[in-house]
Every structure is written in structure tokens, then in C-alpha cells.
Amino acid sequence: MQETDAIANARREMEVCNACRYCEGFCAVFPAVELRREFSAGDLIYLANLCHGCRGCYYACQYAPPHEWGINVPRALAEVRAESYAEYAWPKPLASMFDRNGTVVSLVAALGIAVVLFLSILANQRANFFGAHGTEPNSFYDIVPLWAMQIVGIATFGFALVALGMGARNFWRDAGPGEKIGPVAIAIAVWDVLTLKNLGGGGNGCNDNSEAFSMRRRYLHHAMFYGFLLCFAATTTGFIYHTFLGWPAPYGVLSAPVLLGTIGGLSMLVGTVGLFAMKLVDDPEPSVRRLLGGDVAMLAMLAMIALTGLVLLAVRATGAMGLAMAVHLGFILAFFLVLPYSKMVHGVYRSAALLRRAVERNMKPLGGE
Numbered sequence: 001m002q003e004t005d006a007i008a009n010a011r012r013e014m015e016v017c018n019a020c021r022y023c024e025g026f027c028a029v030f031p032a033v034e035l036r037r038e039f040s041a042g043d044l045i046y047l048a049n050l051c052h053g054c055r056g057c058y059y060a061c062q063y064a065p066p067h068e069w070g071i072n073v074p075r076a077l078a079e080v081r082a083e084s085y086a087e088y089a090w091p092k093p094l095a096s097m098f099d100r101n102g103t104v105v106s107l108v109a110a111l112g113i114a115v116v117l118f119l120s121i122l123a124n125q126r127a128n129f130f131g132a133h134g135t136e137p138n139s140f141y142d143i144v145p146l147w148a149m150q151i152v153g154i155a156t157f158g159f160a161l162v163a164l165g166m167g168a169r170n171f172w173r174d175a176g177p178g179e180k181i182g183p184v185a186i187a188i189a190v191w192d193v194l195t196l197k198n199l200g201g202g203g204n205g206c207n208d209n210s211e212a213f214s215m216r217r218r219y220l221h222h223a224m225f226y227g228f229l230l231c232f233a234a235t236t237t238g239f240i241y242h243t244f245l246g247w248p249a250p251y252g253v254l255s256a257p258v259l260l261g262t263i264g265g266l267s268m269l270v271g272t273v274g275l276f277a278m279k280l281v282d283d284p285e286p287s288v289r290r291l292l293g294g295d296v297a298m299l300a301m302l303a304m305i306a307l308t309g310l311v312l313l314a315v316r317a318t319g320a321m322g323l324a325m326a327v328h329l330g331f332i333l334a335f336f337l338v339l340p341y342s343k344m345v346h347g348v349y350r351s352a353a354l355l356r357r358a359v360e361r362n363m364k365p366l367g368g369e
């Protein structure tokens, strides 16, 4: 990665932190800082993606503004993090989607809904699209054929996975460890990812808008993350039912796909709405305001996927099913299209950074200057 103003500023701040070391118990970033005397661009990208933005070090820092050194680690690392998303995006020409990301995500969402809505209205007679289909097997596919859902779903999700994989490879080339990765390091990293350990700050949670600690952000993030995984499990279970057991959708209220999807959808809604509400009252100082649009747009898209999925469940036996399904599928299509060029990439790079940290965990800090 090239030297940029953000990299230079993060290096200056990390050098101050390395001499100070007051925050060494706060998170994984500071012990990783203490292993180094110099910070390459790759090191700073690694540290930036290791930071979970809990803000604990900002409120604890005696050199934070208005001190003349202006140390603001969460903001400095957030700037580098944002640059790394664009730097490692694949294919490269699409990296510009990270500019004005809120607008891009919103436009893709609108486009996804419009395309699915237009095509499903075009492909159906009015009486079929707005007719009540009951809950007989295959009633969903009277509106959008199964083959169309499968082709578009596999193509867009498959492309997103390839793009994310290439991004991870690019990241690893610059910011990965030189050493071999063993199973213990992988197990530790997986645990840190699944528990969002670093959103616990020094153990008491994040500092959202003041020196007061709170576990709110960690719990809401858990609700969103595990809700998303449950919804994914619901879709996978439905696929297995249909493909291998010959049981077509829609499924009963107490079936595994519906239960998983309902709990997952509600959990996603709680998480996304809660995180959005927190952004309204966050202290802007330790954050980068120009990144807010992309964060909010992705939260809104995830919330709408959950909400439209729950609405579809509620109206599936009525004449509103066609419309509800087209809007829900439109949001899902938009999500897959924008996935590798949105805030969602933080999950991939942060996991990779946690893996590198797990590899380094037994290394001893270097002495201060």
C-alpha cells in the first residue's frame, strides 16, 4: 500500500502510543504495537483492522485534543481502515464504490428493488401477481420461478464471495504475518471473532459518547451478526428441504426454516436499529464523519432485508405476497451486489487481523525507547 497522509498520521500516533503504553490493557492493538519499533504501511493496516473502534483509548488519552499532539487513535485508525477497503477491493475499478459509499449502497438498493419488481410484474398476469396463493407448495415460485432465483442468487453471491476472497488475499499479502499459522492460532482467532472480544474494550465495554462504559454496542452487534447467521441458516435449510428432501416452500410456522428465519430476522432488526440509534448520539470526535453514510446505508439495508422477510412471512397467504416477495428479493439482490464494496468487508479484514494477532500472541513486547 502506498504512503498516504492517513498512514503517516497513524504512524505518528502509534509511535507516541509505543512510548506512552498507558493503554496496553485496553485491546489487542496496543500489545501488537509494543512488538514493534517501526511501523510499515502493512503494519498500520493490520493495526487499523485490529481496532474495533471501542474509543476507550481516546477518552483515556492525556494527549488527545485539545493537547497539541492531538492523539486520536480511533479516528486515525478508522482513516487507514477505510483506505484499506478501497486499496484491496477486487476488481480494482470497482474500488471507487467506496467513495460516497452511502449514496452507492442506497442507489444499488433502489435499483435492485426496481429490477426485481419490474421483471416480476412483467412476467406475471396482474391476477397472479396480486392474487392470494394460499400456502400450497411452490406458491412462491408462481411469482418468481425457482430457476430464476437460483441462477441470479448463485451468480451474485458467487461473485461476492470471489471478490471478498480476492480482497482478503490482497490484504494478507501486505498485512498478514510472515510466520506459519497453526491450528491453535486459528482457534483463538475464531473465538475472538465469534465473541467480538475487542468490543469489550478493557473489559467494561465501549465508550460510545463519553467516558462511561457500556456493553450496548457489543450486544447489538452480536444481535445483528447472529441474526444474520440464523437467516442464512434458514435459507440453507430451505434449500436442503427443497433439493434433497423434495419439500418445496412455503413451510409451516413451526418448521426449521421459518423458525430460524423469524428469530434471525427479529434479532437482525434489533441489532441494526439499535446500532443506528447509537450512531445518532455518538460523540463525533473519535470517528470519521464522512464514513457515516456508508455505515448507515448498510445498517438500513440489513434492517430492510430483515423487515421485508418478516413482512413476507406475515402476508404470504394473501394477495400482497407477490409485492412483498419482489421487494424482499430486490433487497437481497442489492445486498449481494454491494457486499464486497461496503462496510461488510470489515468482517473479512478484521478476522484476518485477529488471526495475525493470534499468531503473534506469544511474542514479547520490545522495550520502550
Ligand code: SF4
Pocket (backbone or CB within 6 Å): 016, 017, 018, 020, 021, 022, 023, 024, 057, 058, 060, 061, 062, 063, 064, 071, 073
Ligand atoms: S492513546 Fe494516548 S494514553 Fe493511550 S497509549 Fe496512546 S498516547 Fe498513551
Ligand code: SF4
Pocket (backbone or CB within 6 Å): 023, 026, 027, 028, 029, 030, 050, 051, 052, 053, 054, 055, 056, 057, 058, 073, 074, 198, 201
Ligand atoms: S478504539 Fe478501542 S479497539 Fe481501537 S485502539 Fe482504541 S482501545 Fe483499541
